[in-house]
Amino acid sequence: MNKLIQRIKIFLQRILKKFSSNSQQPSPLINSRPLDTSIPSVSPRWKSGLVLVCSQCANESSNSFHPTSRSSTASEDLENWLKSRLKFEGLWGEFRVVSTSCLGVCPRMGITVVLVSNGSSGNSPCLIVNPQSDRELLYSHIKQNKG
Structure with a gap:
């Protein structure tokens, strides 16, 4: 499970780096800064x-025994x-x-x-x-x- 989580984190970091290289501003997730407050959040x-x-x-x-039921x-x-x-x-x-x-x-x-x-x-x-x-x-x- 830990290997799966690590692979997912690496994959997400690669995606975020790709998007941040296309943008003028660095991604807040890559630099571990808090998210921009212009994005609404709720509890x-x-x-x-x-x-x-x-x-x-x-x-x-x-439900294979009940052919008429969903x-x-x-x-x-x-x-x-x-x-x-x-x-x-x-x-x-x-x-x-x-x-x-x-x-x-x-x-x-x-x-x-x-x-x-x-x-x-x-x-x-x-x-x-x-x-x-x-x-x-x-x-x-x-x-x-x-x-």
Whole structure:
């Protein structure tokens, strides 16, 4: 996971350098200066963190037994379960569950989930979960990030 994060950082730095060389002003991200205040910012509702669920993992249909119902993937089912559980326990405002495209981990079995907390500073855990049997364990990991 650390290698993946490092590769992503290097890739982003290369992109930012390319854009900054085309511009008269240096990019504030490359020089580690704060962002220009002309860009609006808001404080998110999800103060305890984000839960990123890969939409490409376990892409098989989980409703194959019901041909008339809309077919959903195991990733969608896990995402919907997490949202419902957070809402039920009154934690929906503190956490946000978001479907994301491929995270580059691509497990053979399971779904990649990344827990991003406000204090993680780029060191967010990347978990490979079974969408059925690991739900409660994943939920306990999420609640540990409660700010």
